[in-house]
Amino acid sequence: MKLKCPTCGREYDEPVQRCECGEPVEFKLFEGEPYIAKTVWERFYDFWPVEPAMELSLGEGDTPLVKSRIGRELGVRLYLKNETANPTWSFKDRGTFLAVSYAVKAGYGAVGTVSTGNMAASVAAYAARAGLKAKILVSESASDEKLKAVGVYGADVIRVKGDYGRLYFESLKLGEKLGVYFINSDNPFRVEGYKGIAFEIAEEITPDYVLIPTSSGGLFRGIAKGFIELRESGLIEEIPTLVAVQAEGCSPICRAFSEGKERIGRFENPKTIAKAIANPYPPSGNAVLKLLREFGWKCLSVSDEEILEAQRKLAGEGIFVQPASATGVAALEKLVEGGGIEEGAKIVSILTGSGLKTLATAGQGNARECPLEGLENCVSF
Template identity: 30%
Template sequence: MLKETYICASCHAVYPSTPYIWKCKCGGLLNIEWERPAFSKEQIQSGLPGMWRYASALPFHSESSVWKDTTMGEGATPLVPLSEEDPHTFVKVDYMMPTLSFKDRGAAVLIAKAKEWGVKKIIADSSGNAGTSFAAYAKRTQMECDIFLGTGTSPKKIAQISAHGANIRMVDGTREEVAQAAQLAVQQEGTFYASHVFNPYFYEGTKTYAYEIWEQLSGAPDTVIIPVGNGTLLLGVYQGFCELLAEGLVTSLPKIVAVQAENCAPLAQAFHEQRLDIKSVQNKGTIAEGIAIAAPARAKQILHAIKQTGGYIVTAKEQEIKKAHAALAEKGFYVEPTTAANYAAYLKHQKTAQERIVLPLCGAGLKAV
């Protein structure tokens, strides 16, 4: 029998893993602990779709097949050289997902866990991509779904969420106020909070990004460059490579280089001031809407992960993001501005001659205005 518990990252209180606990009584965020089996190459199930080839490393009962009714083939995305001029730099085309963004990794696992628990309705808040993922997977598993969005959300993402039959609840406010409205509704309605920030099962999904890179490169890269707002991909990548290191499948952790838009960069500010806590900043407006988070809830964990790998944080100006967007398109990759910020940061990175670098292409350009 699989034993799962929640551990508060702040006060270390322990809670049972249930669908209706999403934060500690002290207000702290929860991490998940479970009896993880030793993982090896022999346990990779090549006959399973996408990221579920690593099912033995995911927190489901060994006899559970609930994910089979949830999956749409997410994961197993291509890892290709950026160009002939950069043979040691790779892009992982994570927009080749069912809803066209990497968020499908986390949403698939979280919704499968919710289905295993018997959840009938979910509430989520999003700047767009997480909302499209949750809406799609909730519909596939016949769950009711309310998605809270800010009025500045891309119309294309709103249309995608609506197409999946979700109930859209618009909030005229900041990204943080959108989250607060969703949390209030969760409390009032007693509904499952499918949060890609607060629910640690989401990171069990995004960690498969690291597993795939490890398998595709036959080891860890030297550096991964990741756009970060709430840190859902960065924390998953860190967790995944830490697990691989613990099993002796890699010899070291890759350096994590985090990217923020200069117009909304609370993590960069904290990092350069050598703090593990953040000060909420004013979002001055950025086309990289996916990382425009003024006060990321898991800031301390994000900053810790970057420092543990010897990484750093770089910011990108709006004009740099626009130029990077055009440059990627010339290479054949049509991406969201958030991903373009990632490439803008890569252009600033002082790489060595043989340094192996991986950049995620997080979302398709068709989703953005």
């Protein structure tokens, strides 16, 4: 606290109200880099477990909530929360930012993660932003193409030969030993970052249902915690019904849920086009299961055909997502057919990541050929 008398110039460290010269004192002029806040991190400042290090922010969060035509024929109102409009084009950035804020504060010189996709790129990017080293552990079979979008940020990418499933726990152990803060899929700071999705939705509408593509369970838990905290703090009256959506070819949580089990089991031979949510033994699976039971929520699984159809429908509205991101919309019909959905219900589907990241699976770039001289025939319809 630095006070100064504008009349005589005398300075004070303690909170006096008037100067010895008899004139009023005032706080010294603001110095340094002004930062005028308006993002979800400031609007919901009290809700974060660590101070968001805004100088490390890349502008994650505050993504568009877009009204969709898709729900119309089903008699519901569908909204799309477009997380592809994040700095590395997936929802992961929200969690990575908060976890990196913590890592820097805690004095780590390096961060890491176990991922080949969205999370790998996100951790690599925020590590670069923060000036930290990044150790990205990927599976032996990860394609060079996918790793390009990670390597550009200058991360140390390590292809690990051996049981990929063990890597999650191995990395946490090793990280603790070596001073590398591993920000895996359900790191507690990462999960907190996802609360912002709930906060932003609640600022715009009061949804009845939220469809959430669910793999590790980190995103689901974060959104759930966000809505629960909003209600506990009195900002909203009711928590919407959350729906965990998985691919049929890898649905360990939905399976355990429908079988009435307390714990998930490993899903053998996972096979789905929705690679980004194909975790056969999700580390937050049991935690998600508990939430589903406690709140009477739902778990729905969808086929690859339904996923691809939903991806096409979304592109038909101008939004190009990864297959995994289309699972929410793919589950919409099942949700409505399942009954109990009131006419005009407000349903939000979370679109998790950009379709540019899975362009290889996006079909052909079909084009007709046409000579310039005959252009009129080609353009007319």
